[in-house]
Amino acid sequence: MEFPKDFIWGVASSAYQIEGSYKSEGKGLSVWDTYTHEQGNISDLETGDIACDNYRLLDKDVEIMSALKIQAYRFSVSWPRILPEGYGKINEKGLDHYDRLVDKLLEKNITPYITLFHWDFPYELYLKGGWLNRDVAKYFAEYVNIVVNRLSDRVKYWITENEPQCYIGAALQDGNHAPGLSLGKKDIFLAAHHSLLAHGHAVTAIRGAAKQPPVIGYAPASWYLWSPISDDPADIEACRAKTFAAGEDPIGATSWWLDPVCLGKYPDTSMYQYKEYLPKVTDYDMKIISQPIDFIGMNVYQTYRGKADGQGQCVTVKEEPGYAHTDAGWSVTPEALYWGPKFYEARYHKKLYITENGISNQDWVCLDGNIHDYQRIDFLHRYLLQLHRAISEGIPVEGYFHWTLTDNFEWATGYSNRFGIVYIDFINQDRIIKDSGVWYRRVIESNGGTLLSGSDGF
Numbered sequence: 001m002e003f004p005k006d007f008i009w010g011v012a013s014s015a016y017q018i019e020g021s022y023k024s025e026g027k028g029l030s031v032w033d034t035y036t037h038e039q040g041n042i043s044d045l046e047t048g049d050i051a052c053d054n055y056r057l058l059d060k061d062v063e064i065m066s067a068l069k070i071q072a073y074r075f076s077v078s079w080p081r082i083l084p085e086g087y088g089k090i091n092e093k094g095l096d097h098y099d100r101l102v103d104k105l106l107e108k109n110i111t112p113y114i115t116l117f118h119w120d121f122p123y124e125l126y127l128k129g130g131w132l133n134r135d136v137a138k139y140f141a142e143y144v145n146i147v148v149n150r151l152s153d154r155v156k157y158w159i160t161e162n163e164p165q166c167y168i169g170a171a172l173q174d175g176n177h178a179p180g181l182s183l184g185k186k187d188i189f190l191a192a193h194h195s196l197l198a199h200g201h202a203v204t205a206i207r208g209a210a211k212q213p214p215v216i217g218y219a220p221a222s223w224y225l226w227s228p229i230s231d232d233p234a235d236i237e238a239c240r241a242k243t244f245a246a247g248e249d250p251i252g253a254t255s256w257w258l259d260p261v262c263l264g265k266y267p268d269t270s271m272y273q274y275k276e277y278l279p280k281v282t283d284y285d286m287k288i289i290s291q292p293i294d295f296i297g298m299n300v301y302q303t304y305r306g307k308a309d310g311q312g313q314c315v316t317v318k319e320e321p322g323y324a325h326t327d328a329g330w331s332v333t334p335e336a337l338y339w340g341p342k343f344y345e346a347r348y349h350k351k352l353y354i355t356e357n358g359i360s361n362q363d364w365v366c367l368d369g370n371i372h373d374y375q376r377i378d379f380l381h382r383y384l385l386q387l388h389r390a391i392s393e394g395i396p397v398e399g400y401f402h403w404t405l406t407d408n409f410e411w412a413t414g415y416s417n418r419f420g421i422v423y424i425d426f427i428n429q430d431r432i433i434k435d436s437g438v439w440y441r442r443v444i445e446s447n448g449g450t451l452l453s454g455s456d457g458f
């Protein structure tokens, strides 16, 4: 069996990681712009000032996508490019840019999927209290309204926010993402609540402004995912329960973000466990947060492996010495794309997209001028077979967005991690399609057929 006939094969990116032109044409600064310029935050003081220069080279990048037969492109709009101060004054040139991008994509038959916020928070709003300021949720809706008004005659698919675990947890609690704070629990839960409110207001803003029926999603990180090491129902149940438990690290947990949005409440046990730190949660707020959405975007890279102990609790199984891992140190665990969608569907009953999945690899230009990234091909092949297994069992996964098209600025690790199916020479901005890019094109052209026949040709 092939993949479903309308299955979407795409690639994903985000504004700060690729655009560059960080001060051009009226753009305001984001917290990533200021953070990367401070000594000691990113090694070698690497920044996204230029990145892949995609703001200027967008035609080229769309041409590459077209050559690779990419069907859909998930990209993010930079909030401070549209509203340099986060609200109020609009930067028309910023809007013109995304207008051009959307037109160019459509000209090449590539469907745009727009992420409205992928971490490049306006610096001016940070000075006004950032996510601790409840008004930020309203400012976000103002920005969303402007973007949707401008682009929704041509754009149907919207993702409100990407991975709040990072821009709240990693950024405000763990201090290793911009703006690099280490706030206490009370502040973190408050900021998280405001981020959820921002999501909810954004959903309402999209539905209010859209010029065609919108399809709306939300894409938290799927870090906490446990996959059973056997088919024993006890192992499966233990892993499922652990995947949604939000006890040890609630802000990192999936359910902290998805339960309020999809089930209208915070996870019960955590509510109890963290009671003294939580803000007052009103029915009014929960109503805003749980506005209906159409799909969940899953960003999945790896899974823990687990089994049940005698009491049905999940025990994490340690990887064997020398286990397969990517250049970022993430484990190669393809069943993440089987168990992840299965567990999410069972809990939330929503359509799913894999909005991110990929591998950082030690890629370089070989003597013959090509990039032979066989590990990426093998990784993808294994993961996509597992995704196919989930779909064959009826799990409603509508599409797969590979992270990412071009190598780019990988946040805290700068340019040291290469995630693209297209190689970037960051000195002269040359692009070279890697072997995995050619391979992915064949997967797309055969709607996954080459995966299943095992004849990938490499």
Ligand code: FCB
Binding pocket: 014, 017, 162, 163, 221, 299, 356, 403, 410, 411, 419
């Ligand atoms: C995800 C981010 C994305 C990229 C990948 C590798 O957590 O959403 O921007 O950095 O990891």
